[in-house]
Amino acid sequence: MKIGKMIKKQITYISIVFFLTSILCNSQTYNVKDFGAVGDGITLDSKSIQKAVDVCSNNGGGIIYLPSGKYLSGTIILKDDTFLELSPGATLLGSSKISDYKETIPQLKSYNDYFLKHALIYAEKVNNIGILGYGTIDGQGQHFKVTTKKKPDRYKNRPFVIRFVECKNVKVENVIINNITVYNHANKNNDMIDIDGCKNLIMSNCIGDTDDDGITIKSTSKYINENITINNCVVSSHCNALKFGTESTSGFRNVAISNIVIKPSSDREPIYGVPDGISGITIGNVDGGIMEGIIIDNVRIDGPEVPLFMRLGNRARKHYDKAPDPEIGIFKDVMVSNILATNISSKTGCAIIEFRLKEKDFRPAIVYDDVIVGTIDKIETNPKCESIMYSMRNSSDITIDDDKSKIQIDDNSYNIIFEKSEK
Secondary structure, eight states: OOOOOOSSOOOESSSSHHHHHHHTOEEEEGGGGTOOOEEEEEEEEEHHHHHHHHHHTTTOOEEEEEEEEEEEESSSOTTTTTEEEEOTTTEEEOOOGGGSSOOOOOSSOOOGGGGGOOEEEEESBBEHHHHSOOOOEEOOGGGSOOOOTTGGGGGTTOOOEEEEESSSSTTTTEEESSSSSEEEOOOSOSSEEEEEEEEEEESOOOOESSSSSSEEEEEEOOOEEEEEEEEEEEEESSSSEEEEEEESSSSEEEEEEEEEOOOSSSOSSSSSSSTSEEEEEEEEEEOOEEEEEEEEEEEEEEOOOOOEEEEEOOOOSSSSTTTTOOOOEEEEEEEEEEEEEEOOOOSSEEEEEEOOOOOTOSSSSSEEEEEEEEEOOOSSSOOOOOSSSEEEESSSEEESSSSSSSEEOTTTTTTEEEEOOOO
């Protein structure tokens, strides 16, 4: 499963908290057992749960309640003003048969359309929906075997756990994601969470441990990710704990990320990636999008091979076949500050590659301030350690608040500014 094998504790996708609280207080509750659900973990309860959703929405909205039990299910489609609540002791168990999941291809054209056609919980172009309670969502991702390494074919026989597309007051606009825990080591290509084409999103107080990327901001459609804050999270990943991209069709603007702890995964046998992670932070823009107004501050990184990796490239992947060919994107006004990284296994602390701005973008593209990197053999409180602090290739227009020690710059890079005097 892409979002998670297990999502536990309170799971809340809410926008405009007081507004939705008012809706919930005045809403009717629909117990899925009144619609024929069995909850024994064997009987397929999809039709009963969906019937409860349909009746709830037709009657003006309310709560679809799952009491204690195990509810085996294929696709559930949420509709306007419907909130799925899992009581303590309730488990929504994703079916291990792909045939139990309805094929859904959104009207919004996206690169995901090539492979992402199934989901356990799905919604499109609806308002006021949510997932509540203290139960468990178990997607049983370990039952979906990967039969090929070819992209995107390797994803086609697996459903997402949750997919909301162009929804309001839940996922796409005016969003709060608060207090979720994701443990996600059931299969390959399992991200903690993918934020894709979202606007006005707040994500706080979350914990994730995942085989693939952790907190992942992607851009696979015509919608840019914009006005996003992410803070107070603890993330572990066998790949990239905090990642922009790689899909970057429209891009990323005005994103602030702070107070993040990145630590080694508790799972020491990766299905994908490496035990302590490939990178702590990856900022990639390769499909013609915008990377602008990004602030990353107060991040503690422990263990990955490379703490910080940045790239402006030209993969130029189309998000659908008839889309115009992407041009080289924009990468500017990115600030990374107060980063402490230790137990780093590679020689390179920060890698910046294929980075060139267009002439009109004359402002410093990247600003580093108080970025501290230590290695496995030697940990110090300044950049003069065993590793190369920065490695730059084909790069320009970068400001570093440091001296030139431990800097590796190739002959094709220029306009690299060091604020401190060389020592």
